[in-house]
Amino acid sequence: MNFDRLAAHYHWLETICAGGLMQRCRTTFLPRTQNSRRALLVGEGTGRFLVELLRCNPEIQITCVEHCEGMIKQARERLTSEGQDGSRVQFKHMDALDWMPPSEKYDLVVTNFFLDCFRPEQLQKLVPRLAESTTTEAIWLLADFRVPERGWKRWRANMILAMLYAFFKLAASLSVSRLTPPDTYLVNAGFNLMDRRFASLGFAHSDFWKRTAT
Numbered sequence: 341m342n343f344d345r346l347a348a349h350y351h352w353l354e355t356i357c358a359g360g361l362m363q364r365c366r367t368t369f370l371p372r373t374q375n376s377r378r379a380l381l382v383g384e385g386t387g388r389f390l391v392e393l394l395r396c397n398p399e400i401q402i403t404c405v406e407h408c409e410g411m412i413k414q415a416r417e418r419l420t421s422e423g424q425d426g427s428r429v430q431f432k433h434m435d436a437l438d439w440m441p442p443s444e445k446y447d448l449v450v451t452n453f454f455l456d457c458f459r460p461e462q463l464q465k466l467v468p469r470l471a472e473s474t475t476t477e478a479i480w481l482l483a484d485f486r487v488p489e490r491g492w493k494r495w496r497a498n499m500i501l502a503m504l505y506a507f508f509k510l511a512a513s514l515s516v517s518r519l520t521p522p523d524t525y526l527v528n529a530g531f532n533l534m535d536r537r538f539a540s541l542g543f544a545h546s547d548f549w550k551r552t553a554t
């Protein structure tokens with residue numbers, strides 16, 4: 341998987357194909373991050389969520405784990421153009437699948453349109469790994485695509501997803517060809533779904549998960 345060729349085009353492609361849908365999904369639960377102090381953003385891409393998080397939370401320190409150098413460059417440029425304090429953000433250019441959680445603990449994890457890039461056996465490894473790096477009452481925000489249960493909305497979602505995965509296979513050598521809902525992995529890693537909002541006729545969702553204190 342390599343998003344380098346896409347990085348410079350990701351923003352305008354998103355705007356043309358999805359309008360404001362993805363950004364609305366990314367920021368649905370942003371107001372609930374106001375007490376967060378240490379955030380882990382994984383596969384953040386061009387930094388559209390990142391700048392909004394910095395803007396709404398003046399205290400927060402952020403680690404971004406991102407595999408694609410081009411995406412990190414886009415995110416850094418966005419920080420500058422939006423007048424945000426880049427010293428509060430630490431970029432780690434690496435594969436999240438190889439990332440070993442540091443001893444510091446995060447009270448916020450964000451994976452927007454990221455977990456859909458992985459196969460079930462990868463999620464089984466990745467989600468608990470990220471969960472290990474969290475505090476006992478951490479929150480986890482995610483936005484992603486989904487397939488509604490039945491009817492024409494299901495058919496529509498499957499058709500759009502087939503096109504999306506075919507595009508990312510060509511443009512980013514994505515080896516995944518179908519969506520795996522991450523819910524089971526999050527529950528097994530000790531997180532509870534507290535709130536979920538749907539968008540685009542059930543084709544996208546924004547989630548607010550919270551770790552259960554043990």
Ligand SMILES: C[S@@+](CC[C@H](N)C(=O)[O-])C[C@H]1O[C@@H](n2cnc3c(N)ncnc32)[C@H](O)[C@@H]1O
Nearest residue numbers: 343383384385406407408411435436437452453
């Ligand atoms: C579909 S894009 C989503 C970007 C952004 N989060 C958004 O909301 O649009 C997936 C992002 O995850 C990054 N990525 C994919 N696999 C990764 C991995 N194994 N480790 C870290 N980042 C990865 C890609 O470089 C890309 O920036």
